[in-house]
Amino acid sequence: MSLNRHIVCLLILEVTFASGLLYVCLTSYPIVNHKIWKHKQALFNLAVKEENVSPKELRRETGQSCVFPVHSPSLVPCQQNNLSEKRRILKKSLPWLELEATLNASKTLLPGGYHQPLGCASPQRLAIIIPYRDREVNLKILLNNLHRVLQKQQAEYAIFVVEQENGTPFNRGLIKNIGYVEAKARCHFDCFTFQDVDLVPESERNTYWCGARALHHSRELDILKYRIFYKYHFGGVITLNETFFSTINGYSNLFFMWGGEDDDLFHRLLKKKLPYEFSRYPRYTAMTHKNDPHHTKEEMAVYGKSHLRYETDGLNSTGRLYRLISVDYKPLYTRIYVSVNQTEVLTQLKHYGINL
Template identity: 90%
Template structure:
């Protein structure tokens, strides 16, 4: 009887001890896993190439990895995209569809994220592209351009976002300021490797005219159908142009001092020459020009501003934007990001007077 009681007490003691050891081991193992999990996250914060942890939100991931972007960042494990079966001549779609029909025909709910952002499916583009469209009162042109441009860019396997920078009607249109705004506001929302400045009335006729950053600034739209594909003039560098970030900042962007006319394009080409920046022309430079009401063209004033280019180059551009515009609103629409701004005409005229120009 006493022996039996002793055995029972021994067994109970052994079970308690074993349970304590198991619990202690579990606690240690759990703590070790938690430390490892945190360590992985901190390592990820030091490296911008790690895959997102399962329980880390996209916002936390961008903050930890230093990748501040309002659009999703693709996984670095994806294979590089390949551009295959690009057509030299494509059919231009010229119908201005209602917005909802346009979103449907472009399958925007599946191919685009809000803001007109697209990532290729199953592969990674090595460059992220910002398309900047200066805009005011040309809705028909914008609809036709978007219907064509989204198709071309997706066929080229581009990762891109389209920014339509719209100037309000309170002052004359200023394309140089609007283009500079597009560059600055796009950069404020995501890192982009390439910046294409795209006129709203020009539609690419070839899928091989790739929107891509190389070692040179690229002029895409050298030949237009309305000119029977003849070169407009030798130094024409307007319409559709792509820069990498380094080149565009090095030339201080566009001049801010041209109202209504296209002199900012000629001034930009002068800046390229001044800085000895390399440039090239697309091998597939044909574009269809859409019809629209022509803007006023003040030749005398344009020459007066352009003639002072050598004096303005260092101080008229991206680095003099401080008081030139006011951001009214940003709207992430299904097909594009709308950036709505007003331009301070008084400040522009003040800068012109500084160079001895009175309009």
């Protein structure tokens, strides 16, 4: 360890370490006030520097697998108290600096949209994965609401906004798989929520939490007058643990535009006989936006052969379908910016007898 790192650790912990890992310096003292939180934020910036240090390099340097500091095991478990069944939806799209200020990001979040409850330890670390392109207003509104809900629920979480580069049709299933892969490359997460950018939870009791079943959060939407869309609808916002998601091989990578991949994922759960459930507080407000094109004929062609390819189309075929352009640890979220290899996706579709 360098002399500078010893000094940093001494200032925060007032103790030295023989083998001195930066990660130990970050995590060995419970976060009990904002002063310590700011020290951790400064150290995080020093360690990552907007991805100048890659996750692999950081792991080699620290011997750990998380670019975010982890809570001390000595902290007491967090309690979820006084959660409101109905909350007021904040629908105003604020400028980024104003949004960061109103969320008190400098005190409640580390770069990358990472939050730890103060003075207690959440038993799970949650990754929120948001597939995204060209919906800045929706994103601002969602972040303004979602950070508040998750912090009220005493969650330890990081928000990953996975943005697909323009020039190729949007592929939501592939983008969700990329989010899962890239989030895991930066930290161990116990729980993964796949969250549409235009859906805002109406209840704090709709907890983002991994239990013994896959959980569908957004079963009832205000734009549908809270009627169930259709019986086996399993899209919008869902939460799964790592075991479930890897068992079903994630989402299909072969659905362009919006729609289809959610139904495909639900049938993967059924195929693997994995249990699922619906939130007891399933109401969401849907934000307005320009409608994306649906290609029903093409979707059905891909969906119709789902049972033939779920073992080979998914997480295990994601790697060659995208290129990571950049990773930015912004105040409110981690931006994962990627390019999709449309040619390779179309080649895989042809392999399964589907020509689009």
